[in-house]
Amino acid sequence: xxxxxxxxxxxxxxxxxIGAGLAVGLAGLGSGLAEKDIGAAAVGAMAxxxxxxxxxxxxxxxxxTIVIFGLVVALLIS
Amino acid sequence: xxxxxxxxxxxxxxxxxVLDETVDTLHDINIFHIEEYNEEDSTFKIGKPFENAGEVSxxxxxxxxxxxxxxxxxxxxxxxxxxxxxxxLDEKLARLENELDEKTEEKNSYETRLKELDSLQKELxxxxxxxxxxxxxxxxxxxxxxxGTVKGDISSELSGITNDYELEFDPxxxxxxxxxxxxxxxxxxxxxxxxxxxxxxxxxxxGTPSEIIxxxxxxxxxxxxKISSLEKNISNIKERYSDFILASDEILxxxxxxxxxxxxxxxxxxxxxxxGWVPSDEYNKLTxxxxxxxGGRVFVSKQEVAxxxxxxxxxxxxxxxxxxxxxxIMNLYARPKYKEIDPTALIFITFPLFxxxxxxxxxxxxxxxxxxxxxxxxxxxxAIKPLMNILIYCQVSTLIFGVLYxxxxxxxxxxxxxxxxxxxxxxxxxxxxxxFQSPIGGEMITxxxxxxxxxMTLIVLTALIGVAHINLGYILxxxxxxxxxxxxxxxxxxxxxIVVEIGIVLAxxxxxxxxxxxxxxxxxxxxxIMLIKGEGIxxxxxxxxxxxxxxxxxxxxxxxLSSIYIASTVNLIAFEMIWPQGGIAAVFAIxxxxxxxxxxxxxxxxxxxxxxxxxxxxxxFTKFYEGGGKEYSPFGYIRKYTEE
Numbered sequence: 001x002x003x004x005x006x007x008x009x010x011x012x013x014x015x016x017x018i019g020a021g022l023a024v025g026l027a028g029l030g031s032g033l034a035e036k037d038i039g040a041a042a043v044g045a046m047a048x049x050x051x052x053x054x055x056x057x058x059x060x061x062x063x064x065t066i067v068i069f070g071l072v073v074a075l076l077i078s
Numbered sequence: 079x080x081x082x083x084x085x086x087x088x089x090x091x092x093x094x095x096v097l098d099e100t101v102d103t104l105h106d107i108n109i110f111h112i113e114e115y116n117e118e119d120s121t122f123k124i125g126k127p128f129e130n131a132g133e134v135s136x137x138x139x140x141x142x143x144x145x146x147x148x149x150x151x152x153x154x155x156x157x158x159x160x161x162x163x164x165x166x167l168d169e170k171l172a173r174l175e176n177e178l179d180e181k182t183e184e185k186n187s188y189e190t191r192l193k194e195l196d197s198l199q200k201e202l203x204x205x206x207x208x209x210x211x212x213x214x215x216x217x218x219x220x221x222x223x224x225x226g227t228v229k230g231d232i233s234s235e236l237s238g239i240t241n242d243y244e245l246e247f248d249p250x251x252x253x254x255x256x257x258x259x260x261x262x263x264x265x266x267x268x269x270x271x272x273x274x275x276x277x278x279x280x281x282x283x284x285g286t287p288s289e290i291i292x293x294x295x296x297x298x299x300x301x302x303x304k305i306s307s308l309e310k311n312i313s314n315i316k317e318r319y320s321d322f323i324l325a326s327d328e329i330l331x332x333x334x335x336x337x338x339x340x341x342x343x344x345x346x347x348x349x350x351x352x353x354g355w356v357p358s359d360e361y362n363k364l365t366x367x368x369x370x371x372x373g374g375r376v377f378v379s380k381q382e383v384a385x386x387x388x389x390x391x392x393x394x395x396x397x398x399x400x401x402x403x404x405x406x407i408m409n410l411y412a413r414p415k416y417k418e419i420d421p422t423a424l425i426f427i428t429f430p431l432f433x434x435x436x437x438x439x440x441x442x443x444x445x446x447x448x449x450x451x452x453x454x455x456x457x458x459x460x461a462i463k464p465l466m467n468i469l470i471y472c473q474v475s476t477l478i479f480g481v482l483y484x485x486x487x488x489x490x491x492x493x494x495x496x497x498x499x500x501x502x503x504x505x506x507x508x509x510x511x512x513x514f515q516s517p518i519g520g521e522m523i524t525x526x527x528x529x530x531x532x533x534m535t536l537i538v539l540t541a542l543i544g545v546a547h548i549n550l551g552y553i554l555x556x557x558x559x560x561x562x563x564x565x566x567x568x569x570x571x572x573x574x575x576i577v578v579e580i581g582i583v584l585a586x587x588x589x590x591x592x593x594x595x596x597x598x599x600x601x602x603x604x605x606x607i608m609l610i611k612g613e614g615i616x617x618x619x620x621x622x623x624x625x626x627x628x629x630x631x632x633x634x635x636x637x638x639l640s641s642i643y644i645a646s647t648v649n650l651i652a653f654e655m656i657w658p659q660g661g662i663a664a665v666f667a668i669x670x671x672x673x674x675x676x677x678x679x680x681x682x683x684x685x686x687x688x689x690x691x692x693x694x695x696x697x698x699f700t701k702f703y704e705g706g707g708k709e710y711s712p713f714g715y716i717r718k719y720t721e722e
Contacts, residue, residue, distance in 0.1 A: 054411035058695045061688070065626060071636040072629070075533045 020074035027070020034063035079423050082414055082707070083396040085111075086361045087383055090352040090368065092376030097350050098128065101339045103371040104352070105332070108714025110364060111355040111392045115344040125340025125350060134337055138330040141171065144178060145323050148316040152718075154458070158325045160720050167326055174319050178312070185308045188301050195294045195301075204253040204278055205287040208246045213284040215255070222263040224256040225280050228273040232256075235273075239265055253278070325719040332715045339713065355392050355710070391416040393707035401426040403464035403471070411695055412705025417561055419554050421703065428547065428698070429468070429690050434475030435540075436638045436686035438529070439645070441487035443476035445679055469683070472690075484508075484526025487675055488645025492526050529639060536635040544631025544697065545579075548624075551701025552576055558702050570612030572702070577605030579624065627697045633689050641682060648674030 042056030088110070092100060104110045117124050204227070205212070215223050229252065236243060236256075243266075244257040254275075258266050267275075283290055344351045356364050365378045383391065393413050395405050397420070404425045414420045437443070446469060454466040484491040484503070492510045493503040503510075510524045519534030529536060552575050559568035581602025588595030609617035652671040656663050699705075 051412075054695065057410075058692070061692045062696060064692070065630045065633075068630060068633045068636055071640065072537060072632045075537070075636060075639065 020077045023070045023073040027067045031063045031066040083394040084358040085355045085391050086358045087381040088356050090378050096372040096375045099372050105714050108712050109360045112342050112713045113353045114342050122344035125345040128337040131337035134334045150320050155321045158720050201281045202287045207248045208255050215280045220260050226277040227252050228275050328719045392710035394710035397422050403467035406464045413707040415707040430471045430475035432690035433472040433686045434479040435634045437476045438479035438483040439485045440480035442682045443473045447473040537632050540631045540634040541628050544628035551698045555702030570608050574605050574608035574612050581605050644678050
């Protein structure tokens with residue numbers, strides 16, 4: 001016989017919000033980690049030669065897609 | 079459009095007698111890009127600068143040092159006649175320098191005196207509370223004087239040694255002035271040593287310290303007054319001469335450019351050869367003007383451009399006026415090569431389009447439009463103007479999308495019937511109209527488009543925009559490649575991507591059941607093999623970028639939504655959390671509203687701008703663009719302050 005255990009339920013909406021938050025937050029951390037080294041190197045290269053701005057910007061923002069994916073996933077969840 | 083200006087290689091040959099006129103003419107018409115002459119193993123030598131070169135550059139240096147000393151900035155001044163300027167240049171320059179020298183010398187001497195006064199005051203400081211005339215510290219035969227600091231009161235100790243003394247002691251600064259008989263000097267000195275006596279030099283002046291300090295103070299004031307009147311004089315000179323300085327800087331720069339031009343061209347004993355580039359449509363102008371100015375004594379000839387020389391061709395954009403500002407964006411990346419497609423006109427469409435899609439808010443568009451016009455009007459800089467023009471184009475697009483989205487500073491303009499009842503809009507009675515059911519996610523497409531309620535549809539739509547944009551890139555890449563290496567190479571390198579895409583689409587259609595899946599798969603494999611042949615191992619490695627690149631365009635909706643959420647959060651805090659409390663809270667609500675939206679306005683330039691830029695640079699340009707062309711910089715000068 002099953003005892004009268006209290007069944008605790010988590011609110012699905014709350015879980016969704018947590019999931020969305022994790023998606024954006026972790027993805028943001030990820031792209032931040034990836035961009036920091038590239039950005040530093042790009043600024044260094046630009047100090048040597050200003051014409052490298054375009055290339056530096058591109059290389060720096062390549063990992064940025066990661067956080068956009070996170071944002072999209074968060075939008076899809078919520 | 080889409081192509082840089084066509085260039086013609088021209089070689090100008092003539093006798094050295096007419097070199098002067100030739101250089102003058104070339105400089106005046108300002109269309110000829112001189113190819114620097116390289117002396118290595120050739121019978122021709124680099125030319126010698128004209129005779130006046132040394133003198134001109136000396137004057138230029140003199141003028142520029144004065145100009146930087148006075149801090150003269152470029153500004154609008156009346157145009158001056160060069161003849162008048164040249165006539166009075168030497169005399170005026172000398173007078174200007176004399177006047178300035180006089181003033182700065184005087185100012186320097188005053189400043190030295192100020193420093194002297196400062197150090198005197200510092201030396202006198204310890205003696206301030208000892209009312210002895212400073213001349214009484216010196217010149218005794220039978221007295222010894224000790225002036226300095228000790229660590230405490232010495233009068234009791236001193237009385238043990240002698241009664242014939244005179245002591246002044248300042249207990250605050252622990253300064254003493256002690257007069258004793260000469261024969262007691264040694265014992266007293268020993269005693270003072272126990273008290274850590276440290277001698278202070280008595281300044282070599284007369285009068286009591288406090289009097290001297292008061293005098294110094296009044297002298298200092300009068301010097302300061304003189305210095306400030308001198309400074310006023312100097313800024314007066316700046317006012318009077320700034321027109322002259324700007325204009326003569328210009329004519330001297332022009333003259334120095336001309337006189338150093340022979341350093342860039344080839345000469346033999348009696349002849350000169352100038353090699354360079356001229357826009358093809360101006361070639362006739364070049365020959366005509368040269369002929370008339372030298373009386374037909376120079377010979378201009380057109381040269382064929384060999385394929386390997388294409389790298390050397392200077393590149394000049396050939397864009398209509400409206401698209402010109404976007405050349406800034408191109409230059410930021412790299413100037414196109416001579417034979418390459420110049421995508422400025424395409425960026426003119428897609429950059430503001432993407433920016434507007436992301437921001438899409440009437441309120442921010444109006445604010446930024448006002449800001450851009452204001453900055454354009456106030457700041458007179460050639461670097462800022464194109465940027466402001468770009469911002470204006472972007473805001474026009476934002477305005478259009480704002481109307482489409484029906485958003486104003488994060489408030490929806492139209493009311494919306496949602497799952498939670500009716501959410502009222504900013505404009506009373508403006509109801510959202512249902513248009514049709516979206517095929518994705520069962521969402522209803524409405525006017526105005528509520529982005530927050532159409533997330534799924536818009537994500538798919540933006541990804542499709544991405545696919546279209548990327549394929550445009552591949553098509554441009556195909557054209558570039560065909561021009562450079564022929565149809566086959568273009569088909570393998572760029573066409574293969576499109577074949578692969580078609581294969582994927584057909585395979586998906588097959589998966590859904592419209593056709594056999596094998597058709598899609600077969601086309602995909604064909605494309606894949608072409609890709610490996612065209613790009614080598616790099617191709618398959620980059621294959622997943624098709625997916626990530628097109629998904630990257632979902633930022634068009636994602637970044638926009640984050641901007642909406644920031645704006646509506648500001649509105650929520652201001653008007654639903656603070657405002658209802660009434661009274662003083664209303665002021666806070668308005669402050670929160672203003673600062674919140676000010677912050678979001680700044681973000682509204684940076685975020686959509688950078689993301690729209692990135693989509694061009696990373697997703698679009700990598701498909702076709704190489705860049706790295708040489709800048710076309712014609713020999714000449716654009717006059718601002720003078721005319722002939």
